[in-house]
Amino acid sequence: MELLRNMSGQERVNKALALSAQVMRMSKAAIRRRHPEFSDDEVNLKFIEMTYGKELAAEVREWMASRQRHG
Numbered sequence: 001m002e003l004l005r006n007m008s009g010q011e012r013v014n015k016a017l018a019l020s021a022q023v024m025r026m027s028k029a030a031i032r033r034r035h036p037e038f039s040d041d042e043v044n045l046k047f048i049e050m051t052y053g054k055e056l057a058a059e060v061r062e063w064m065a066s067r068q069r070h071g
Contacts, residue, residue, distance in 0.1 A: 027051075
């Protein structure tokens with residue numbers, strides 16, 4: 001706690017962002033271990049589904065499909 005108190009506001013924000021990114025990496029690594037057959041996109045979609053819900057994951061999946069059809 002003392003270390004956190006001695007950090008500037010920007011240092012605390014940077015630490016929080018770094019920890020958040022680490023948790024995301026760990027979560028995606030767990031998905032990869034459970035589903036080694038998943039592509040990177042499928043891992044990201046599963047992460048979105050687990051974190052933000054099936055509805056958002058479905059919308060992102062459709063957006064990705066439309067990008068592939070038009071690009």
